[in-house]
Amino acid sequence: MQCEPIGTVSTPFETTSDAPSQGFHEDSAGVVHVDEAYAAGLSGFDAESVVVVWWADRADRSVLTLDRDPSRGVFTSRSPARPNPVCLTECRVVDVDLDARRLSVRGVDMADGSPVIDLKASLRERVD
Template sequence: MECDPIGTVHTPFETTSEAPRQGIHDDAAGVLDLDPAYREGLRGFDGDRIVVVWWADRADRSVLALDRDPDRGVFTSRSPARPNPVCVTACSVASVDTAAGRLRLRGVDMADGSPVIDLKAPLD
């Protein structure tokens, strides 16, 4: 299996534990910078929402039970601490600069510098 980051997200949170549990419940702002090789992928983007798929690179990958509720396994949560820390955050788009590959987002819950592995249109 191979997966390469397409960009980086910059947020006010040094760690995921400082971030809100789910970005949708907070108005925290962040900036997503796409690597130049992937900027063409923004062509035609005109939405006000986007789903950011990101890698919690500093997460504890040994966690299988929730520390706040040991009767629940990690797969029943959205916690970034998990064997494969793939995380998904639906964000509001405040602005987009397709030429620069930069999106200003609201509702971020990632740690600063987290690698972004994909962007998707929202389900709605």
Template sequence: MTDHSFEIDPIGVVRTPFERPADTPKQGVNEATEGEVVLSREYEPGLEGLTSGDSIDVLWLADDADRSTLRVRDGERGVFSTRSPHRPNPICRTTCRVRAVDGTRLAVTGVDMLDESPVVDLKAPMR
């Protein structure tokens, strides 16, 4: 296989009340937990058009995940058939509801990430 490796630089971080993996909900979209996505200043123009009430997919890295995991749930499932953060490339997606946009800060509801998790992209959900 040809080497197609590349770097992904975070565009910001997410602020949440969760300090330990055991504290995080299983699915953020099902939770009312509030948090904040804080982007680096140079990405502020990319927030144009986002308003309160919008949904946004936050792509983030589970930087403490076990990257060697290929089976989960006591070996019952392959990791690619789950939303487990433990995977070869721990890129995670959480759909959040935007509460407010203030400069480089998005106040959101529905977080399920650890505090200070790196954010790598924001995307409008498929419609």
């Protein structure tokens, strides 16, 4: 399996532990920067919200149970600490700058500089 980041995200959080546990509960601002090679993927982007698929590159990949409740496994949570730290965060879109290849969003819960794997329009808005 291969997966290449399409960009990165800028947030006010230095680490995942600094970030809120659920971005949609907060109003924290961030910017998704899309690499030039993937700029065409933003064509026609008009969603009010977007699911940011990101990689928690600094997460502990050896964790299998929750620190706060060792009777629960990580697969029962949204914790970024897990064997394959693929994370999903639904964010509200504040602004789209196609020329600069960036989306300004609110509701981020990822560490600054985290790799973005994909962007998906919210299921509430459209299913294509």
